[in-house]
Structure formats: C-alpha cells, structure tokens
Amino acid sequence: MVQSIVLSGLAIGCIYALIGITYNVMFSASRVFSFTAGTLGMIGGVLGSLFILRMGMPIPIGFLLALAGGALLGLVTEIVAVRPVLKSLDQHLYVLSTLALALMVQQFTAIEWSTEAQPFPRLLGTARSAFDEQFWLPMLACLAVIVGLELLYRHTLIGRAFLAIAEDTYAARALGLPERSLRMTSFALAGAIGALAGFAGGEMLLAFFGNAPLLTFYGFVPVALGGMGNNRGAVVAGLLLGLFQQSANFLVGGIFASVAVFTVFIIVLLARPEGLAGAALQRRV
C-alpha cells in the first residue's frame, strides 16, 4: 500500500507541480494568473493522442508537435486574454479573460475531439510493473523542467532577462529589454511546459477534455501553497499535494479524499497566507 501511495502520489504530484510551474512562468512575465494553465495540460494529452494514435505519427514527432501546440496556445493566451487587460491589473479582469479562453478551448476540444476519455499511447511500451512508465514519466518530465529552468534562468542571458522582467517590468523596460517579446516567449515556454505535463501524464490521465478543470484547480494549489511565482515552492507543494491526496484516497476514500485535500489547503492558507515558501507581502508606506 505504501508503495502505491508513494508512486502514484509522486507521479500525480509531479503533474500538479508542472501545472504550478506553468502558472508561475506566465505570472512572472506578466503578473497575471492565467487560468489556461490546466487547459494547456489537457491539450498536451489530447494532442499527443491525436498525433500518435489517430494520425499514426512516430512518438517523437507527436511529442514535439504536442509541445508546439501547447506553445502556440500559450501565445494565443498572451495575445487574446492577457495583453488586453495588462493595463488594468488591479481590476483583476484577467480572471475573466483567461477563464473565458480556457472554457472556449475546453468546449472546442469536447466538440471536436470527444466528450469521452480517449486512449493515450503507451509511450515506451515497457512491460507493466509496479514502477510503471505511467508513474516515472511524469517524474522524469518534472525533473527535466526543473533542471532546464534552472539552467535557463541562471546561465543564459535570455533567462536573466526573464528574471529581470519578473523582478521589475518598468526597470527592465527602461534598461532596453524587449518586454513584449520576452513576455510572449515566456507564455510560449509556459504553454510547452503545460503541454509536457499533460503528455507525460497522459497514460494516467488519458486524453480527456475534462482534465482541464481538474488540472486548473489542483495545479493552482501548489502555486498558492508554494508561494506565487516560486517554482521551487510549487514543486515541493505539488509533490506534497500528490502524496497527501493519494494518502487520503487510501485512508478515507471516495469523495472525502477531495474534501481532505481542500480542507488542508484552506488551513495552510489561513496559517500562512503567503504560502509555505513565499515571503510575507510588504507594503511601501
């Protein structure tokens, strides 16, 4: 039982963490919480199944095209749902605009793809075992993204430019950084990360339009718990969420598992509104 809790808990936790990172990458570039993050995860699974199973493409090609599809949707998010509301961030219009876009994509997927869960390909075709590829693929994807982002942010010029934008948009623009291009690149990157979450977790979650709201909600929990914009916090909180959710599934079961997750979520936020790893918000007076 412990093995099952740990394996499936870490796997689903990695998917949540990746969606949390998707939120954060978009947030860092724009100060906008885009609720298309879960939809990007869903679209990764659906496009993977579409390209590989329905269209018969080789897995590497299908994988790259699924990531490209996610990146494209990330760009569309920036252009359609984020850019028009950037000037009025204090009114939180982005909640409506990004949710509206997410719902549109979700409904379009339901109509054009299917309202039923569809099969997702067995990516490596390994024999089924306790430590199955459906569990370790999301872990591998999460590790690759963490390492990749660390390398990007710490060791490349463009990565430092991303950090500069995230730190202070006005100062970065005053220094001559192309803020709009960097923001669009961030959204494309976030789209690809979201699609990777859905693709790597496709064997668990299947190619299902209904995964979008699931990932939107559960993917937001690591962001809130880990501290907004804090990728390391999102990863730790995502893994804890997955493990806690699976433990609750085993211990209390049924719908009570979801109740347990959100009860703990609310208690943690009441105790630490800035999140477990976030810094307390300071207001200049």
Added chain:
Amino acid sequence: MSITRRQALKSASAAVLATTIAKPAIAAKDPILIGYLPALTGPSSSTGIGINRGVQLAVQEINNAGGVDGRQIELIVRDTQSDPTKAVNGAAELTRGQKVNFVFGPVNSGEALAVVPMLARINVPQLHPCWVDTLADPTKYPLCFRNGPTNQQIGGAANRYVVETMKLKKVAVISDTTGYGTASVVAYVPMLKAIGADVVYQAHVDASNPDVKPEMLRMQAAGAEAVMPWSVNAGFLSRLINTRGQMGWDVPIVGQTTLGSGQTKALLDKPEHWAKVYPNNFRPCCYDATGKLPERTKVFVDRVRAAKIDMNDTLLWWIALGYDSPMLVADAIKHVGTEPEKIVGYLNQLKGFPGVYGDIAFTPEQHNGYPDRQIVMVEANSLKDGAFNMAPGYGAA
C-alpha cells in the same frame, strides 16, 4: 349589381359549409405528423444515432406498405444536440408550430426531464425510452408512455443476477459523483439488502481521480465478491477494470451498459481485462447459449442488413428500440385515429405489443411498458454485430 348583406352572409355560410364538408375527405389523405426528438449530435448522440437508424427503417417500411389507413407518416425531426434546452425548444416547435399528432423522444433522460413536464401541459401524446424513474407517471403525465426500462428495473436485474444467479452475497456498490451515479447507489443498496445481499462496501468516487486502486483495495479488504459500479463514465469504468486486472483480482464487475461500450473497450490495457464484466442488456437483442438471436430478432436483423444499415458501430437494442417506437405509434393510430384522448385510451389498454426490443404493455395505472423478465446481463467481451452473449446462468427465454 349590388350585393346585399344577406346575400353576402349566405355566400360566406355556403363557403364555410363547403370547406367543412370537404375537410374529412382531405384530412384522410393528410400525412400523420410524428414529432421526433433524437440527440443526433453532441455528447449523448451515440444512443440517438443508433435509435435513429431503427426509426427511419420503421417509417420507411410503414410508408412503403401504404402508410396507416392510406395516410403516410411524416417524421418531423428536431435534433436536440444532447442539450435539454434545445430539446424543450424543439418540443415546443413540434407541438405548437408543426401541430404534430404524437411525439417520440427525447431519447436521453437529461432532455426528457425537461421535455416531459412541458408536453404534459400541451395535450400531445408522447412515447419515450428514457430510464429515469420519474419520467413516467400516469397521474402527473397522463399522455406520456415509456417503452424502455426504468432505473429501478435496470438495477433490479443487475442485483438479481449477482445475488440469485451468481449466488454472491457480499457486494461492493460504488458510483461516480454525478446525479445518476449517486442516485443509483442510494436506490440500489436497499434493493440489494432486500434480496439478501450483504453490502460490504459503498462509496461515491471522484471519477476524475486517475488512480482507483485505493477503492479497489478497500473493496477487496471488505471481502467483496462482486463489484457493482454505477456510472456512464467510460474513463472511470475502464480504470476500475484495468486496476482489477493489474491486481490479479478475479472479482466479477456487474452493472451499467457502459461497461460493455466501445469507449470502455478502447481504454482497456488488455482485451482480456474485459472478461467477467457483465453489463445490462435486453434478452430479445442477445445471443442465447447456442449463439443465436431469438427468431423475431433474427428476422429483423435480416431486414436491417437488407436495408444496408450499419450495425458494427452501434448496439442492436438501440436500433430495435428505434424501430419499435414508430411501429407502436402507427399501431395506436391505425386502431383509434389521431385524437389524443383516443390514442391514450388505446395505449392504456395495450397488452403485449410484440416489439423486437421487447413486448410492451401499459395499463391506466402503469405507463412503464417494458417487462422485467427481458432485462438481462451479458458478457461484455462478446460483442458481435451490436449484440452480446447473455451472461452465464440465463436459461432459455
């Protein structure tokens, strides 16, 4: 020449009289208008598309044979798009705009829940096959008749199969968190207990959770000898079946028709995981122990094949149900005409209408026309040409 007011009135009276006298002769040649509310598109359309093939075949056969007393049947179709709102709009247009003589449909419970109360206020007879228990009530909806089973009958058949045929007493009953799922568990658990079962585990499960192993382990630990999941979610059901296979647990899974659907099959890790899975179905549309369909059904299937209707991507009972419905309406109109009260009076006395899907009977107090004995369980992995083998333990009809 001037026309006096008296002459004008006489002329008008004569014209009205002539029109009135001529009307029955013209009416006898008018088509019979049957309003039809299938879901041909949208998420629930697989059922509607299957049923529609049977409906179209029946109307074609009736009209080719000369119609009903010389009157052709005109089917006026409004696709509900699997949407209750569009179903209500369609029903209103059929009854108020098109003035149909009868309405068949909707064919999904969600749409019927919206349409049935509305039609009850318009005095148009209605026939539908939807399963939700409250959708046929002679007191509230005296013009509405059901030619399909109720949820109580569906659950009852599954319960009897587990307890009386398989002789299993320890049962786990679970559902997803939809209204259908939760209502089914609430309804079926007392029914199981009433026939001597020990419900060792019951739960409502979040169907979006990708890992159902905890639930399966709990059911196993509780000593369940049969698992009865109530859900139409193919993803959820396939996860249960796959997890059972991965655990190497040999427990039978018995329940809703979706367990035997193509969508569920497509999500299985291995085809052999589908063994010992028994969904609901209907005896007249199943293969018996010798692999044969009942004679009446066999003749029907030959006609379906002759009409080049595809049966590989749908279920035989959907086509049969669709076929029987216009036949039943035509039978009533042939006997008593198109007056709503006379049709209702005829249907209220209907005894054993010989349908392909099943023999239908109504009384003034009972508008649920499908008999219990024709609801059976089948082997999910035996699907061939839209029909299944009956599950082990069923004798001849």
